[in-house]
Amino acid sequence: MNCNEALLLISAAVDGELSFTEKQQFLLHISKCEGCYGEFDDAQRTKMIIKERVVRFKAPQTLINSIMQLTSLSPKETF
Amino acid sequence: MDKPDPAQQRINMQTHELLSPAEHKKQIEFQNEAVVHLHALYNYALHITMNPDDAEDLVQDTYLKAYRFFNSFERGTNCKAWLFKILKNNYINIFRKNSKEPGKVDYDLIKDFYHSIKDTRRDTTEADSDYFHTMLHEEVYQALLSLPEEFREVIQLCDIEGFTYEEIANMVDSPIGTVRSRLFRGRKLLRAQLEGYARTNGFTTDTDQ
Numbered sequence A: 001m002n003c004n005e006a007l008l009l010i011s012a013a014v015d016g017e018l019s020f021t022e023k024q025q026f027l028l029h030i031s032k033c034e035g036c037y038g039e040f041d042d043a044q045r046t047k048m049i050i051k052e053r054v055v056r057f058k059a060p061q062t063l064i065n066s067i068m069q070l071t072s073l074s075p076k077e078t079f
Numbered sequence B: 001m002d003k004p005d006p007a008q009q010r011i012n013m014q015t016h017e018l019l020s021p022a023e024h025k026k027q028i029e030f031q032n033e034a035v036v037h038l039h040a041l042y043n044y045a046l047h048i049t050m051n052p053d054d055a056e057d058l059v060q061d062t063y064l065k066a067y068r069f070f071n072s073f074e075r076g077t078n079c080k081a082w083l084f085k086i087l088k089n090n091y092i093n094i095f096r097k098n099s100k101e102p103g104k105v106d107y108d109l110i111k112d113f114y115h116s117i118k119d120t121r122r123d124t125t126e127a128d129s130d131y132f133h134t135m136l137h138e139e140v141y142q143a144l145l146s147l148p149e150e151f152r153e154v155i156q157l158c159d160i161e162g163f164t165y166e167e168i169a170n171m172v173d174s175p176i177g178t179v180r181s182r183l184f185r186g187r188k189l190l191r192a193q194l195e196g197y198a199r200t201n202g203f204t205t206d207t208d209q
């Protein structure tokens, strides 16, 4: 595997989307290539930051109520 | 939205009793499979519309459609992904294709929200000297907002919502290879933004070249 091939696999490696063989070859490459290892590490950390830092908003109670109501009417009544 | 009206609730109770066993079963299954993703759908709707009223409308409409077509949901597949796909189509139909002017983008609301929670969740990795681990929620969110939509979208679906590449590819109507490369480029752009903030705030990082 060369650097171009490795770079194409970085996001899939970060997201656990590589096949078994791809993963083996990718890990072998980044164990020897500092540049690609750096790219991989950056991408992985960026993903963690997004996961940890972006706040998830909760649905307001009014919306919860109306969805619950929507699905506790018979379809004939609702539509 | 209106408060539940007692008269209406009585009617609901009555119709509930009149439901056929099949409809009753559908309801229960819908609650367990679909309604449990309400918060995730609302959160995503809010992030794409940036307006609470539009987000509520979008989610309402999504659940109406989902309930109506619940029989076409392939059992055993990811219901959350199915709902997101409906939501996305709704969004395109309602806001892109002509019919509705989107509501005013409410940046202030989002900003205020981030201000009100700042620091409260900065508890995990404080010992770590890496500035990125102590980045404020608001800065990260601003960086995300600065990305072109096609990159922001896949990052949200992957990193925030946890969908697989196959599910994302289906939602954005693109091949998996496109999802892969958008994620790669999107994260690089995001990283550059965050490094910009870090420098502005007087931090230098090991990873700077």
Ligand SMILES: [Zn+2]
Binding pocket: A002, A003, A004, A006, A029, A033, A034, A035, A036, A037
């Ligand atoms: Zn390399």
